[in-house]
Amino acid sequence: xxxxxxxxxxxxxxxxxxxKLSVNGIKPDLNLEASGLDSFARIELILVIEEAxxxxxxxxxxxxxxxxxxxxxxxxxxxxx
Amino acid sequence: MSxxxxxxxxxxxxxxxxxxSQSELHCWDGSEKKHLPVSYGELSQRAFAFGADILxxxxxxxxxxxxxxMITCHxxxxxxxxxxxxxxVGAIPMIFPMPLSxxxxxxxxxxxxxxxxxxxxxxxxxxxxxxxEKFHDYIPAEIQQMRISDDPQGHWDVxxxxxxxxxxxxxxxxxxxxxxSSTGDHKAVAISHRNILVNVTGIRKAQNMSAxxxxxxxxxxxxxxxxxxxxxxxxxxxxxxxxxxxxxFVKRPMLWLKCMHEHKCTIATAPNFGFDYCSRLVSDxxxxxxxxxxxxxxxxxxxxxxxxxxxSFLQKFSASGIRPQVIRPAYGLAESTIITSMTDPQQISHxxxxxxxxxxxxxxxxxxxxxxxxxxxxxxxxxxxxVAVCAAGTAIDDMLIEIVDKNGExxxxxxxxxxxxxxxxxxxxxxxxESDELIDRFPQGRLRTGxxxxxxxxxxxxxxxxxxxxxxxxxxxxxxxxxxxWANLLAVSHEHIAVFESNIHDPTSDIVxxxxxxxxxxxxxxxxxxxxxxxxAFPINRILLCKSRExxxxxxxxxxxxxxxxxxxxxDIKFQQEIEVSPQRIMVAMRAISDNV
Numbered sequence: 002x003x004x005x006x007x008x009x010x011x012x013x014x015x016x017x018x019x020x021k022l023s024v025n026g027i028k029p030d031l032n033l034e035a036s037g038l039d040s041f042a043r044i045e046l047i048l049v050i051e052e053a054x055x056x057x058x059x060x061x062x063x064x065x066x067x068x069x070x071x072x073x074x075x076x077x078x079x080x081x082x
Numbered sequence: 083m084s085x086x087x088x089x090x091x092x093x094x095x096x097x098x099x100x101x102x103s104q105s106e107l108h109c110w111d112g113s114e115k116k117h118l119p120v121s122y123g124e125l126s127q128r129a130f131a132f133g134a135d136i137l138x139x140x141x142x143x144x145x146x147x148x149x150x151x152m153i154t155c156h157x158x159x160x161x162x163x164x165x166x167x168x169x170x171v172g173a174i175p176m177i178f179p180m181p182l183s184x185x186x187x188x189x190x191x192x193x194x195x196x197x198x199x200x201x202x203x204x205x206x207x208x209x210x211x212x213x214x215e216k217f218h219d220y221i222p223a224e225i226q227q228m229r230i231s232d233d234p235q236g237h238w239d240v241x242x243x244x245x246x247x248x249x250x251x252x253x254x255x256x257x258x259x260x261x262x263s264s265t266g267d268h269k270a271v272a273i274s275h276r277n278i279l280v281n282v283t284g285i286r287k288a289q290n291m292s293a294x295x296x297x298x299x300x301x302x303x304x305x306x307x308x309x310x311x312x313x314x315x316x317x318x319x320x321x322x323x324x325x326x327x328x329x330x331f332v333k334r335p336m337l338w339l340k341c342m343h344e345h346k347c348t349i350a351t352a353p354n355f356g357f358d359y360c361s362r363l364v365s366d367x368x369x370x371x372x373x374x375x376x377x378x379x380x381x382x383x384x385x386x387x388x389x390x391x392x393x394s395f396l397q398k399f400s401a402s403g404i405r406p407q408v409i410r411p412a413y414g415l416a417e418s419t420i421i422t423s424m425t426d427p428q429q430i431s432h433x434x435x436x437x438x439x440x441x442x443x444x445x446x447x448x449x450x451x452x453x454x455x456x457x458x459x460x461x462x463x464x465x466x467x468x469v470a471v472c473a474a475g476t477a478i479d480d481m482l483i484e485i486v487d488k489n490g491e492x493x494x495x496x497x498x499x500x501x502x503x504x505x506x507x508x509x510x511x512x513x514x515x516e517s518d519e520l521i522d523r524f525p526q527g528r529l530r531t532g533x534x535x536x537x538x539x540x541x542x543x544x545x546x547x548x549x550x551x552x553x554x555x556x557x558x559x560x561x562x563x564x565x566x567x568w569a570n571l572l573a574v575s576h577e578h579i580a581v582f583e584s585n586i587h588d589p590t591s592d593i594v595x596x597x598x599x600x601x602x603x604x605x606x607x608x609x610x611x612x613x614x615x616x617x618x619a620f621p622i623n624r625i626l627l628c629k630s631r632e633x634x635x636x637x638x639x640x641x642x643x644x645x646x647x648x649x650x651x652x653x654d655i656k657f658q659q660e661i662e663v664s665p666q667r668i669m670v671a672m673r674a675i676s677d678n679v
Contacts, residue, residue, distance in 0.1 A: 034186040041332065044182065048333045057112050060156035060329045061232070064181045065214040 008054075008073045008080075015053055016069070019046050029070040054080060087250040087275035088169050091318050096126035096242060105316075108345075109159045109234050110326035110337065117324055117341075118159075120234040122317060125162065127240035132167030132230070134245035139228055140206055145246045146173035148520070150205035150258070152197055153177045154190065157210060157232030158325045161303045162313060164208040164230055169256065170244040173206070176258040176270065177304040181217075182329055191220040196268050198225045200516045252276035255521070258514050259306050259416045269560070270514040271416045272521045273310075280507040281419040282315040284478035288424045289379055289410070291319070291349075298324045298347040300331035300338050300356070307383065310420040311351055321349070335360045336368055343372040343402075351381040354391045354589055361394040366401075375403025379427070383412040386544055386587045387472040389433055392455060406430050406455035413474035413544055417529050419508045423483060423542050425475035430454045434538065435468040438651070441545050444487050446498050447536050469587060473541040481506035483542055485535060499545055502535040503528055534644075548644045552583050552593055554621050561643060564595075564622065571611055574599055580633045581622065582646045592624040596646060599627050602659045612663065626657035 009029065017024045020038060033043060047063050050072065056079040058066075066072045085091045095105075107125060108117035120128075140146055151168040153175055155161045161177055168175035176197065181187045198205045199222075207227045209218070221227065250256070256278055258270040285291075297316050301308030316323035324341045331338055339360060342350060357380075382392070392409055411431050414421040425431045432455065437448035450468050453459055477483045485493045485500040493500045505528045512523035532549020535542055550561035561581045569576035578598035585591035603611075632655065634645040649655050 034181075034188075040182050040185055044329055044332045051333070059112060059212075060180070060182070060327050061210060061212045061214075063329060064156065064187075065212075065217075067187075067214075 005073050005077055008076050009069070011053065012050065012069065012072060012076070015049055016046065019049055027069060029068065029073070031069050032067055033069075034067055050076070056080060085279060085318070086252050087254070088166075088256050088278055088314070089244065089248075089250055089275075091279075092126040092129060092166055092170060093243065095122040095317075096130065097123070098242065105320045106322050107159070107162070107234075107316075108322065108324045109157065110324070110330055110341070112330055117345075118234045120159065122320070124240065126166060127242060128238045129163055129166035130170050130241035130244050131239035132163055133170035133173075134241060135228065136167060136171050136173060136206065137245060139226055142171075145248050146171045147248075148201070149173045149203050150197065150201055151175045152194060152205050152207045154180065154194070154207065154213070155210040155230060155232065156180055156213075156327060156329075158303055158313075158327065159234045160208075160210050160230045160232045164228075165257070165303075165309075171246055172248050172250065174255050174258055176205075176260065177309065178260070179302065179304045183302065183304070187214070187217050187220070191217070193268070194221060194225065198222065200268070201520070202518070250275050252279075253511070255511065257309075259309070259510075260304060261416045272511040272514050273419055274511050277419040277508055277510055278310060278314055279318065280480055281310060281421055281478070282318045284480065284508065285311075285315060285421050285424065286319055288421075288475075288478045289427050291379070293320070295319070295321045295349050295378070296324070296345060296347045297321050297349040297351075298338060298341045298345065299351065300326045300328055301351065302328045306414075306416040306420045307351060307353070311381070311414075331356070332359075335363050339364065339369075339372055339374070339399075339402075342374055342377060346376045348376055348378045349381070350377065350379075351383070353383065354388050357382060357391050357395040358388075358589075361391075361398045364398065366398070369398050370401040372399075372402040374399060375405075377404060377408050379410050380404070380408050381410050381412050381424075383414055383421075383474075387411045387474075388587065388589065389470045389472065392472075396455065409455055411472045411474055413542060415531060415533075417510050417524075417531070418481070418504055418506075419510060421478055422481055422504060422508065423475045423477050425473055425541075430456055431473060433470050433472045434543065435470050436545070438469045441469065441499060441534070443500050443534060444493065444498060446495075447538075447545070449497075449538065469545070471543045471545060471587070473538075474535075474544055475541055477506070477542075478508070481508050483535075483537075485537060486530070490530065496537050496540075499534055499536040501548065502531045502533045502542070502544075504531060505529070546644060547583075547586050550643055552581065552621055553586075554583075554589065554593065559621055568595055568597075568622065572597060572599070572603075577641075578630075578633070580641050580643055580646050582643045582650070584624075584647060584650050586647075593621045594646070594650060595622045595625045596633055596655065596657075597625060597627050598630050598632055602627060603661065608661055623663050625661040625663060626655060627659040627661070628655065628657045632656060 013024055013027045016027050051057050054076050106119040106121045108119045111118050151173045153161055153164045165175045181190050184190055204224055207225050211229045211231050253274050255272045256275045257273055259273055260270045299312040303309050324345055407430050409431055410425050412424045434449050435451040440448035482505045484503045486503045487500050509529050512521040515522040533544055534546035535544050552559040564581045565576045565579045569579050580596045583593055634642040
């Protein structure tokens with residue numbers, strides 16, 4: 002089981018790498034829908050996250066995650082034993 | 083099969099003794115990593131029960147004729163249950179793109195608000211159960227809601243027949259098809275029961291298909307190619323259909339091909355994007371390990387078909403048994419239900435190379451060369467020297483394709499280009515209207531498509547587009563909506579803005595915004611603008627600022643987007659400033675701003 006802080010740290014690195022946003026600018030309340038990523042880029046980002054954490058999001062989960070915090074909570078749920 | 087409406091087809095499947103009920107819809111479950119099957123018979127019976135629930139919710143004991151049912155579900159299964167359920171009680175289903183396609187939840191709620199109150203009776207909204215609770219808060223309370231599960235193998239009520247007796251006439255509206263997935267416009271086409279049945283029958287006949295075909299798809303169901311061209315086509319013809327969502331395909335395109343391999347599918351359909359995406363992302367090793375030799379029909383349509391797309395796909399997947407003979411270009415649009423013309427399955431599809439300067443309405447086209455898809459010269463074709471255009475075949479049954487001039491008069495001479503006009507039983511009833519009649523019918527049932535085409539050796543070729551849409555990655559963007567958004571951003575009148583694709587045959591070509599504006603814009607202001615830009619305005623990647631009266635117009639002052647493209651291709655647009663709007667630049671602008679937070 003991974004704690005939320007560790008997940009957030011790893012997730013921030015992944016998003017920074019994928020989107021070229023600065024690590025400092027990726028806050029838990031950053032809204033992905035308003036971040037300038039188009040639909041295609043968001044799906045690609047979700048795929049990278051799935052592969053990094055070895056999980057799979059359903060379509061509705063992929064659509065429902067609005068903020069970084071939402072993703073952290075979802076990963077925590079899915080990786081919980 | 084003598085069904086006269088879609089409900090007849092459902093009743094046929096729902097008969098307990100029907101051998102046809104063995105045909106199944108197979109929905110890909112990402113977490114189980116397998117397809118979950120449901121027979122067409124059971125799907126129909128569940129839809130009848132869902133229809134009964136629609137009546138209960140709306141209090142319409144004698145049927146819901148004319149009531150719109152807005153369907154917002156990710157799962158193809160839930161979408162189709164609601165779709166068929168609405169049909170079973172005489173309601174009119176309308177499938178909406180979901181937030182991942184539209185870019186935001188806000189864009190979906192905006193559509194729901196519009197269509198929810200567009201008609202005399204408020205529309206009913208069907209929502210998938212696991213849609214975000216936050217989303218529900220934005221739905222106006224006056225719009226009644228129904229929730230639906232996405233699990234094909236969960237518990238479902240069934241009815242052996244529709245909960246009310248009704249028999250739609252062939253020309254009654256079956257469903258509304260939205261025509262633009264990406265811009266904030268509200269345009270939809272009314273499709274009749276006759277339209278559907280004639281079209282799906284016409285496709286099968288044109289391709290000489292057997293009773294044992296099997297289909298695999300990832301196309302979205304809010305799109306005509308996904309709904310009519312795969313789902314209703316398979317449902318009517320009793321073909322098993324293996325379905326996954328567009329998101330599942332974008333994440334793992336290999337799944338689509340693997341599905342064809344494992345389930346011996348014989349038919350699949352995609353726009354350029356789908357074939358390009360597979361060629362790019364599937365490894366040579368994976369491609370070679372698959373057996374796709376049983377595939378008989380790979381339909382490619384919707385946008386101008388690119389030769390390089392087909393060439394790359396054939397090169398990548400020839401080791402898996404894909405042959406040039408199975409590539410089947412087609413032409414169609416929502417206003418003609420889906421398919422208008424198809425190429426002959428007995429022939430290898432081909433394309434012509436045309437002198438670009440010869441393309442114009444009422445002008446004879448100059449053919450420089452003609453090649454088939456298995457011609458070794460295909461890879462050496464130099465796209466920069468001419469325009470390569472795929473043959474889109476001949477009209478399917480009950481359709482007439484004419485080439486017309488600006489006044490709508492038929493151009494009889496073969497080889498002369500003009501606008502494509504369609505008549506026949508696949509032409510939709512008309513555009514959805516908010517009037518009491520619900521429909522603005524096409525004059526004399528004739529559809530002016532806004533596409534420029536030519537007939538050569540009896541086959542149709544799509545040359546240009548005069549209708550004002552931009553198509554990118556299978557998504558339609560209405561030019562007027564893009565111009566309105568950019569007019570607001572740049573604080574100029576939309577009269578002084580023109581958006582156009584620089585080359586409709588090249589999906590990587592620039593999408594240009596031509597602005598008549600006297601003062602230049604500095605870099606900082608541009609970066610601020612890019613960050614503030616709504617997602618719907620994204621497809622633009624080049625802005626040209628020019629002097630007044632640079633945008634070509636008709637004598638009555640209407641902008642001529644087609645001529646903008648011609649001028650652009652010849653470098654004849656005199657601009658004062660050029661601004662690049664690349665995704666990289668947007669990211670850099672965002673980064674600069676986030677660093678300052």
